[in-house]
Amino acid sequence: MEFKESFWAKTRFVPNAAYMFLMTLMIFAIFSPSFLSLMNLSNIMLQSSMITIVALGMTIVMLSNGIDLSIGSVMSLTGVVTGLLLASGSGFVLSILGGIGVGVFCGAFNGIMIAKVGLAPFIATFGMMGIADGVSLFAAGGETLYWEETKFHVIANGHFLAVPMPVWIIIGIFSIMYFILYKTPFGINIFALGGNEEGLRLSGVRIVRNKIGIYILSGIIASFAGIMLASRIASAHPTGGFGYEFEAIAAAVIGGTTFFGGRGGLVGSVFGALIITLIRNGLSLLGYTTPWQYCLIGIILTVCVTINTFYTK
């Protein structure tokens, strides 16, 4: 039996984004030698951790031909809920569980709106974005929350075997997502929903169940990101996650995943997140401020998508 253009091989194939990442790295290194220092590189890894996490979740949703605009707001809400629990002395474990519960709940709500009520994903998650924002602001009383529990800060700031915790968390989430996508029937359904939803339905698969599952998964990942954010800055701000959904989309798109579903992969999104962080980091080091970063990200996004589009033609 022969092996030709294997489906798996194509996605294990090194994505364009990896090459773009290396190229960007080289370009910045030319301008500023200190860019390649170990400290800076590990800084970049750390800074990219949040975007990477949300990008992984967004990739899965996009593969199924959906979108989740509520990721940023769910992040904020998770931070607020976790913060409230921590401040009230509920302890490390319970607070984290509470935070994840937020993700499950919001994701389930999104999934039900989309799969059962039949709303377009754009609209449903857009509405959830507003709802979650509102609830965050209300619950936090419009202020930033602080707490005394210190074990919590280990999540974002600690180390294990000399590797920062966030990196471990990313490795963990990536492995789980990879496993789900490529080794379970649920993963196949995700790809199939992006490729031919009607075909999947005609094959007897319960579409509603699977779609709800996808958005719950996205919600859980968003809440992980929210917990990490709260841990990193040791506080919870009701709009802390603002804008992350768009970063996630940018990272996924740079990585090769498109809205037509079914293509691209998790690896690409990781590189996409790294590229975005790289640009921000590199430009700051070189003394260029946020506006330049904005411009450059816009250009890079366009360039990457163009390359990806031509590659797949």
Add this chain to the structure above:
Amino acid sequence: MKFLIPYSRILILLALCALISFFSPHFLQTSNIINILRQAAILNILGVGMTIVIITGGIDLSNGAVLALSSCIAAILLKDAGLPMPIGIIAALIIGCCCGLINGAMVAKVAIPPFVITYAMMFFTRGLAFLFLQGKIIYGFTPEFRFIGTGYLFGVPMPIIISAMVTIIFIFIQKYTPFGSEIYAVGADEEASMLSGIRTKSVVIRVYILSGILSALAGIVYMSRLNASEPVIGEAFPLDAIAAVLIGGTPLSGGEGGVGGTVIGALVITIIINAMNLLGISSLLQTFVLGALIIIMISVQSHSRRLFSLPSIFSANRNGAGS
């Protein structure tokens, strides 16, 4: 090609007003109504541009940023360089046109998904706005210029007049001109349109150019009203404009709907925000209420008619119908 006469939507709007006035007598006062119309004006102008883009099956996330950039450049030209008003306005419109041209060309020729390119454009133009303004705020324009945003014509505030004119022009375009029907055709079935001889790429590019120009126009009105210009303005506008379009009955899948509906959508959003302010609902809750209401309104709409669907982020699930 339909001029969407949203009778049902107008009725809902009126019912909404009646309900609100029950809770707050100030609501129906003339001054408040004029206030609402004026606030809705800018959202409406943006909404019109967004409507035609969405009808072709696309989307424009960059309108807020283009608004910011064009108003910043106009501000620099008017205030720092002291150039006369028409030059500032024309410059702004040209910027909007160029941004729209890039968006449209990328979508039409390079086949980049609209979401992505307008999102990238959003970053790019916002960055440019910051760079040009160097972190300052420019304020204090000439009285002639301020008239655009704050003046009255026959007793009606200028923004309302401008917004009304834009709406009327575009309703005319969508209903009576070949270009209008081409917009619907491209949105409904691009391949069939192309095979019928419609220059689909040209239609798409023009639609984004118009959206860009309208964003710039909205920017001028906005900065004239505020009497200031800064790079951060307009961040919420793309999503608000999309919401107005959707509530107005134009589905994200394109091919149907219309500008008339968007007017209602813009009014609904503005009224709800206005009402929440009048009723003293804290701004914390306002986001929540708005989000929930949008979901409810659109669910009701999508259940009361059958949407054509391609599984995509932009359209809802199919509800049967085969042969």
Add this chain to the structure above:
Amino acid sequence: MRDAYLLRAENVSKRFGHVQALNNVALNLKPNEVLGLVGDNAAGKSTLIKILSGAIPADTGQIYFEESPVKIQNPLAARKLGIETIYQNLALVGNLPIYMNIFLGRPRTKNYLRGMLRILDQKRMEKESWEILKELKLNFDSMRERVSNLSGGQRQAVAIGRALFFNPKIIIMDEPTSGLAVKEVDKIHNIIRNFKNKGVSIIFITHRLQSVFAVADRVMVLRRGEKTFEKMLSETSIEEVVREMFDLKKRKEFLEKL
């Protein structure tokens, strides 16, 4: 004394908005029989088989499988009864490989943790897909090829392989020969004959009357949502079927009257 029917549908009606797609239609299928379902466009043929395959629900009607009443509420229920359907758009997922499409909706898994954790058994699916397609005498290079890279005939083959794999009692085919070259059409005819030899019953919709007369035992005509004609093929002719499909008899009389 009539033979027991494998599948019997009575009184089937379906309405879409203003359109009465099916009106009181009855369909009977004997074991090991090939039934050709024909009719003009929008006669209701696709609607009827979608109801039989569980893709859409009927408004009224009762279905009997092996003489016991059943409810076919969704595609899974149809499959469980042993009814497999090959749709006109083939219901294949283009971005997945062949073997995954063969097993779409029913993947082979290794189960751990008492069934809580199901892991795809890709090797097994590849092997079994290869075997079933070989049996159909269809050649592919690799089971891992993306379906979107295949030709129309090859995709048809994958869809057939999928339908055949789970040993169905009934195979329903919606326009199996549309878009195929002449050589491939012959292949389809042979495949249908093969199925019949294996004891499977087949219902197929087609516009190609030659196909009906090549492989079918019985033909049924739908016109504007109603069944107007049903005969064993040995007792009728192409001309008669065409007349029934387009209601030419009435028109002929009408024209003669003028």
